[in-house]
Amino acid sequence: MYVAVKGGEKAIDNAHAWLAEERRGDTSIAELSVSQIREQLALAVNRVMAEGSLYDPDLAALAIKQSRGDLIEAIFLIRAYRTTLPRFGGSNPVDTEQMICDRRVSATFKDAPGGQVLGPTFDYTHRLLDFKLAADGEVPQAPSAEIAQADTPHIMSFLDRENLIQTEPEGPETPPDLTRSPLELPATRSLRLQALTRGDEGFILGMAYSTQRGYARNHAFVAELRIGAVSVEMDIPELGFAIDIGEITLTECETVNQFKGSKTEPPQFTRGYGLVFGMTERKAISMALVDRALRWKELGEDNVGAPAQDEEFVLYHADNIQATGFLEHIKLPHYVDFQSELELIRKLRRAAMGEQEAVE
Amino acid sequence: MEEMNDRNAARKAWMSLLAKSDTSTLTQVWGALGIAPDFSYLRAPEIGGVMVRGRAGAVGAAFNLGEMTVTRCSVKLASGVVGHAYVQGRDKEQARIAALVDALMQTKDAAVVQATVIDPLAEIRRSSQASRAAKAAATKVDFFTMVRGED
Numbered sequence: 001m002y003v004a005v006k007g008g009e010k011a012i013d014n015a016h017a018w019l020a021e022e023r024r025g026d027t028s029i030a031e032l033s034v035s036q037i038r039e040q041l042a043l044a045v046n047r048v049m050a051e052g053s054l055y056d057p058d059l060a061a062l063a064i065k066q067s068r069g070d071l072i073e074a075i076f077l078i079r080a081y082r083t084t085l086p087r088f089g090g091s092n093p094v095d096t097e098q099m100i101c102d103r104r105v106s107a108t109f110k111d112a113p114g115g116q117v118l119g120p121t122f123d124y125t126h127r128l129l130d131f132k133l134a135a136d137g138e139v140p141q142a143p144s145a146e147i148a149q150a151d152t153p154h155i156m157s158f159l160d161r162e163n164l165i166q167t168e169p170e171g172p173e174t175p176p177d178l179t180r181s182p183l184e185l186p187a188t189r190s191l192r193l194q195a196l197t198r199g200d201e202g203f204i205l206g207m208a209y210s211t212q213r214g215y216a217r218n219h220a221f222v223a224e225l226r227i228g229a230v231s232v233e234m235d236i237p238e239l240g241f242a243i244d245i246g247e248i249t250l251t252e253c254e255t256v257n258q259f260k261g262s263k264t265e266p267p268q269f270t271r272g273y274g275l276v277f278g279m280t281e282r283k284a285i286s287m288a289l290v291d292r293a294l295r296w297k298e299l300g301e302d303n304v305g306a307p308a309q310d311e312e313f314v315l316y317h318a319d320n321i322q323a324t325g326f327l328e329h330i331k332l333p334h335y336v337d338f339q340s341e342l343e344l345i346r347k348l349r350r351a352a353m354g355e356q357e358a359v360e
Numbered sequence: 361m362e363e364m365n366d367r368n369a370a371r372k373a374w375m376s377l378l379a380k381s382d383t384s385t386l387t388q389v390w391g392a393l394g395i396a397p398d399f400s401y402l403r404a405p406e407i408g409g410v411m412v413r414g415r416a417g418a419v420g421a422a423f424n425l426g427e428m429t430v431t432r433c434s435v436k437l438a439s440g441v442v443g444h445a446y447v448q449g450r451d452k453e454q455a456r457i458a459a460l461v462d463a464l465m466q467t468k469d470a471a472v473v474q475a476t477v478i479d480p481l482a483e484i485r486r487s488s489q490a491s492r493a494a495k496a497a498a499t500k501v502d503f504f505t506m507v508r509g510e511d
Binding site for chain 1: 368371372375376380406407408409410411412414415417419421422423424426428429430432434444446447448490491492493495496497498499500501
């Protein structure tokens with residue numbers, strides 16, 4: 001029996017009004033401003049920009065406020081907003097060699113030209129709660145030192161000079177775009193990298209961790225991790241030349257991976273790559289490990305059947321907005337679907353009970 | 361894109377600086393300039409997105425990293441000079457001022473605009489970069505080689 005159900009408008013309106021009140025919380029406590037979120041919860045803002053796939057710290061901060069700190073809900077808001085923007089064009093690929101680095105470390109070369117610069121990191125902190133932060137307090141100014149005007153070349157370029165590292169193939173000038181055409185398999189590396197950089201941090205971290213624990217282990221070293229500002233340049237048709245249209249903070253991770261050679265490739269180091277909006281170090285390292293695992297085919301490696309090698313599994317489950325959309329829809333009314341299930345199980349049960357009685 | 365001549369290189373430099381300037385500073389230096397030219401819009405300020413690209417392994421095939429918000433605007437002064445702007449973010453006023461500055465930089469007022477708008481913006485940018493770089497330099501690691509056991 002088909003029953004059309006309508007109603008609940010008033011309940012929905014009232015629920016949303018209550019949501020707004022709960023979002024504000026106790027009114028005797030000062031309201032949080034969007035700029036406070038942008039400045040003081042910067043890493044949450046970075047994550048929302050990376051997975052929302054839109055670099056705009058003010059919008060990301062607004063989304064976090066609106067979503068009451070539910071970052072996946074905030075990413076959802078950003079993705080929805082993004083679709084309303086006319087696309088002015090595509091930038092030239094960013095030149096990360098020219099990054100103005102806040103942080104730049106190498107786990108493979110101690111004396112990397114340009115040096116090891118820690119930047120504002122959680123590394124080497126004791127992970128003890130700092131109760132001083134619970135009280136209002138002035139922050140002492142961070143120490144400064146004389147700036148050495150040294151270039152910071154990519155570590156990989158040194159290995160490249162000795163031909164010890166696999167070379168990266170060229171690709172088309174205009175890469176395929178997930179936001180314009182649905183994901184089709186097999187995916188090119190460009191498409192995989194786009195899916196990974198906007199993928200859920202927790203999911204990518206879990207997949208990366210699985211490779212470290214032995215599911216398609218790829219022996220990764222962090223050759224270089226750098227965080228800093230890069231200019232974004234775009235060709236402007238009305239000018240006939242390119243200008244910088246802005247500056248963004250990026251995290252880049254390059255891994256160098258042990259590789260004994262395969263049917264098609266000589267023994268050499270291979271590479272994985274992570275590049276993510278904002279200061280998003282865990283995500284960038286995870287992305288590089290998963291990128292490397294997904295490259296088994298082009299490097300002539302064996303498919304050992306590990307989840308991180310399975311392009312379909314990784315790419316179709318990395319997007320937290322697709323995932324949450326499908327997952328959360330099952331809590332919405334399914335009265336008719338369930339009615340038919342109920343009819344079916346009653347019928348089967350009647351038949352089974354009938355048979356049982358006949359046997360007895 | 362063709363080989364860039366000196367004029368285009370100079371224009372690229374000021375347009376790039378305007379794109380990366382923050383709105384409150386730009387509004388302030390624009391106010392200090394005190395020129396309110398007659399103009400019409402060829403393209404009223406418009407908010408949109410640009411797909412930012414990277415390269416696999418920093419050197420290989422291009423891939424789409426994600427979009428950024430950009431606001432663009434084109435103006436035409438009464439004299440017929442055209443100014444364009446593409447600025448980061450969603451501030452229409454910033455785009456309007458940047459387009460006017462681009463137009464004025466192509467007129468006889470260029471020197472005063474350079475001194476009142478462009479030079480201060482460049483100085484602010486240089487000093488904020490230097491301040492970050494100095495803090496980064498203070499976190500640079502000096503390694504000490506420990507004496508090892510073998511002879």
